[in-house]
Amino acid sequence: MKLSKNTGTLFLLTGLGLFFASIIFGFLASIIYQYPEFLKDSLGLIKLRPMHVSAALFWILVAATGAIYKSLAILTKKDSYPLLQKIHWGLWIFSLLGIFYCYATGNFGGREYWEYPPVFAIPIGLAWLLFLLIFFLKVKSIKKWPVYVWMWMTGIVYFLFIFIENYFWVIPYFRESFIKDMVIQWKAAGSIVGAYNMLVYGSVFFIMERISKKAHTGFNKWAFALFFLSFFNMLFNWGHHLYLVPTNASIHYAGYIVSMTEWVFFIKIIYNWKKQVTEAEAFYHYYPYRFILAFNFWLFFNLTLALFMSIPVINLYMHGTHFITAHAMGTTIGINTMILLAALFFFLVPKKEHHQSQLLNTGFWGIQISLLVFLLSLMAMGFVKSIWFFEEPQAQFAEMMARMKPFTLLFIFSGFSLFLSFLGVISGFVFMLFKKHP
Amino acid sequence: MSKLILMVFLVLSIAFLLFSSSIYADDAVYIKKPVAYDANLQKEGRLVWQKNNCHVCHQLYGLGGFLGPDLTNVAEKGYNYMDTFLKVGVNSMPIFNLTKEEKLHLFEFLKATNASGSANPKDYKILMDGMIVQK
Numbered sequence: 022m023k024l025s026k027n028t029g030t031l032f033l034l035t036g037l038g039l040f041f042a043s044i045i046f047g048f049l050a051s052i053i054y055q056y057p058e059f060l061k062d063s064l065g066l067i068k069l070r071p072m073h074v075s076a077a078l079f080w081i082l083v084a085a086t087g088a089i090y091k092s093l094a095i096l097t098k099k100d101s102y103p104l105l106q107k108i109h110w111g112l113w114i115f116s117l118l119g120i121f122y123c124y125a126t127g128n129f130g131g132r133e134y135w136e137y138p139p140v141f142a143i144p145i146g147l148a149w150l151l152f153l154l155i156f157f158l159k160v161k162s163i164k165k166w167p168v169y170v171w172m173w174m175t176g177i178v179y180f181l182f183i184f185i186e187n188y189f190w191v192i193p194y195f196r197e198s199f200i201k202d203m204v205i206q207w208k209a210a211g212s213i214v215g216a217y218n219m220l221v222y223g224s225v226f227f228i229m230e231r232i233s234k235k236a237h238t239g240f241n242k243w244a245f246a247l248f249f250l251s252f253f254n255m256l257f258n259w260g261h262h263l264y265l266v267p268t269n270a271s272i273h274y275a276g277y278i279v280s281m282t283e284w285v286f287f288i289k290i291i292y293n294w295k296k297q298v299t300e301a302e303a304f305y306h307y308y309p310y311r312f313i314l315a316f317n318f319w320l321f322f323n324l325t326l327a328l329f330m331s332i333p334v335i336n337l338y339m340h341g342t343h344f345i346t347a348h349a350m351g352t353t354i355g356i357n358t359m360i361l362l363a364a365l366f367f368f369l370v371p372k373k374e375h376h377q378s379q380l381l382n383t384g385f386w387g388i389q390i391s392l393l394v395f396l397l398s399l400m401a402m403g404f405v406k407s408i409w410f411f412e413e414p415q416a417q418f419a420e421m422m423a424r425m426k427p428f429t430l431l432f433i434f435s436g437f438s439l440f441l442s443f444l445g446v447i448s449g450f451v452f453m454l455f456k457k458h459p
Numbered sequence: 460m461s462k463l464i465l466m467v468f469l470v471l472s473i474a475f476l477l478f479s480s481s482i483y484a485d486d487a488v489y490i491k492k493p494v495a496y497d498a499n500l501q502k503e504g505r506l507v508w509q510k511n512n513c514h515v516c517h518q519l520y521g522l523g524g525f526l527g528p529d530l531t532n533v534a535e536k537g538y539n540y541m542d543t544f545l546k547v548g549v550n551s552m553p554i555f556n557l558t559k560e561e562k563l564h565l566f567e568f569l570k571a572t573n574a575s576g577s578a579n580p581k582d583y584k585i586l587m588d589g590m591i592v593q594k
Contacts, residue, residue, distance in 0.1 A: 054526065057551035066526060066551055070515045130506075133514045133523065165461065175468070186479070196502040199571045200489040204482060207522065249467055256475040265583065266520045267489050267576040267593055272482070277590065333591045337580050341521025341529060406525070410580045418528045419550075 028106035029090030033365055035113070036084025040358070041447060043076035044440050051436040054429050071136035072124050078134060081357045083113060085220040086152060088364040089173050092227045093159045096170075105155050112148035116141050132206060135187065142188050149181045167239025168248050169223040169230075175252055176219030183213045200268050207262045215255025218357070222251070225313060225360045228367050232310055233300070247289065254279055261331040265340055273333070280331035287328060290321050307373045308381065312363035315389055319355025322396075323348060341410070344403035347396045354392055354439075362446065370453045381449035387442025394435040401428040489575055491593060494534070496570035504568025507561045516552065520578045526551060531578035534569040541566055 050069040052059045060069070086109075094100040120137040123129070130138040156177055160170055187209040189195040196202050230238050238244065260276020304310035326348050329335050339345070370376070402425045409421040508514070516527035523529075533541065542562060548554040557565070576582075576593050583591045 053551050059551075061551060061553060065553055066524070067512045067515050067553065070524065071512065129512050130510050132509055136509075136512060166464075171464065171468075189483075190505075193502055195483075196505055197498065198486075198489065199501065199505070199568070200575050201482070201485055202505065203519065203522075208479075208482065245464060249471070252468075252471060256471060257478070262522065263520075264591055265578060265580070267491055269482075269485060269487070270590075270592075273590060275478070332589055334585050334589045337583055337585070337591050341518055341525075341578070341580070343525055345521075346525065 027091070027094070027100055028103060028110055029087045029094060029100075030369065031110050032083055032087025032090060032113075033369060034087075035110070035117075036080050036087055036361065037365060037447065037450075039076045039080040039083060039117070040361075040443075043073055043080055044443050046073035046076060048436055048440045051433050055426075055433055068124055068127060071129070072121065074134055075120060075124070075136065077353055079117065081217055081221065081353070081361065084361040084364065085176075085217065085224060086113075088224040088227075088361070088368065089156070089220060091364075091368040092169075092224060093156075095231075096227075097159055097162055102155050102158055105151060105158075109148055109151045109155060112144050112151065116144040116148065119144075132187075132190065134210065139188060139191055142184070146181070146184060149177070149184065153177050153181060165240070167230075168241070168244040169226040169239055171245075172219045172223030172226065172248055172251075175248075175255075176216050176223065179219070179255065180213065180216040183209050183216055187213065200266060203266055204263060204268050204272065207266075208259050211259025211262050212255055214352075215251070215258075219251070219255070221357050221360050224364055225316065228309055228363060229313060231367075232304060232307070232313075247286070250282060250285060254283060258283075258331070261333075261336065264333045264336050277331065277333055280328070283324065283328055283331070287321075287324055290317070290324070306376060308370075308376045308385075309363040309367035311385060312359045312366065315385075316356055316359035316363070318389075319351060319359060319392070323351040323355060326351065338407045338410075339403060342403035342406040343399045344407075347399035347403065350399070351392075351396050355396075362450075365450060370450065375453055375456075378449045378453070380445050380452075384442045384445030384449060387438060387445060391435050391439035391442055395432065395439055398428045398431040398435055402432065491576035492574050494570055494574035496574060497567050498571075500564050500567035501571035502568075504564035504566065504571075507557065507565040508568055511555055511557070518578075519572055529578050530569060530572070531575075532573045534566065534573040538562075538566050541569065 046069050049060065049064070050066060050073050053066050053069070064072075090100075090106060120141050123137050123141070128138060129136045131142075135142070156173065160166070160174070163170060166174075186205065189205055189209075190202060195205060226239065226244070230236065257275050258279040260272045260274075261280050263276065264273055300310075305314075326344070330339050330344065330348060366376070405425045405428065406421060409416065409424075513530070514523040516524045518524070518529040519531050521529060544552065545555045545557055545562065582594050584594050585591055
């Protein structure tokens, strides 16, 4: 396989490299929760957390870009604008090298999830602008857009807008009021997740359409209705991050009311369950489908958690606790990563007969079980902290952290098991990719 | 159908832009406590907070990392309390060699966060519709 032949492949494999880096940094960071002095004088949590979070975030963005390029090459039956795509990839590589060099040398300056010096927002922004241009050049030949093309377009356009909004803080006007600054920060942080989810969900829709060989599903009215509901939530539901922040009540109520429309997704998942079980029997041994099936389970799990967290009175007890971490990691690993692993298999090792591997099977189940224990341990840590918030008299912070210890250990062990399981799947995938199939 | 899709897309986008603009233009100060702070210095203090990645372990209004405590109202404990932690470090918290100026800016920022209200969940009341508001 000539890896340089298709830029989509380059993006997918760069994403895989970032994912590998993310799980290593994540595992090292988790140890600090039990052993605070671990790597304190070299990396410490101050460097490890941005390295872990940024690598995970960039894995999603870069791999989703690769999946879109691959999908568009299939849809338009040609891989057009290769030079522009290579420049696009080059801009990402330049940004990534600069950002991780800055992290390693302790040069920060950005905000949560984007801790690198803000100057690196320029090449990332340019890369995204180029992506937007290439996307429109490629899709101009598609007369009638299926829902996933709409999702990609929405994700690309809005990511760029929100990414710029995410840097409003460099203008002093936006830092004049601490509350306004905080509202804009979490408005952008909330919406940008919705924007890149559009890229990922569009890709899973495309893959599912190809697996099931039902070309009309991309034009289904239900598909468009759910797309618009996701879009509506992306634009207006971010207020649920800010219930405790004393700002304009309209922000709180918009977040509350809009978030509650997500119950429609919840009901739709349950409604589709039976159909999915029948499909699962037919495609179980095909890894793209198996990862999509896992994504469906984790979507249900995380949506349930998110729906409860979006009710302000419940949010009061969960906010500021590890329930938030469980939700963030549950969506990043359970939803985005499962879809992107499905995309890696679907685009790069597409034949079902090449998927027979004990290592993959063990890795797959290791991931699912470890992730469940991992998330439950985080939720248990959140529960301990929530009780501490309301106890009278309140114990010292350090004492509360000590109460968490059994769950912290479980969190570290399940994290290690998750790390090993992912390593198994990545090794199995790389072995298949380079193996000469007869 | 394509026209309808485009229309809905544009209507939602315009609504989003209007909502966003109203947030950018909101000049309300949202101060709940009579705490004096320097508005210009707090802006610089926000940058000190970022440059040193304080959010990796600490939270403001519950948003941030969970290895250390929420610092929204830590300014109530005074400048020396903050200064001691920065100088000595504790557990996984390293020693921060900030300049005197940086520390003053950071403290002004923490005074501003404190003035805005309380991040303690006990200080919130529950309304009939399930919403929560600071007492």
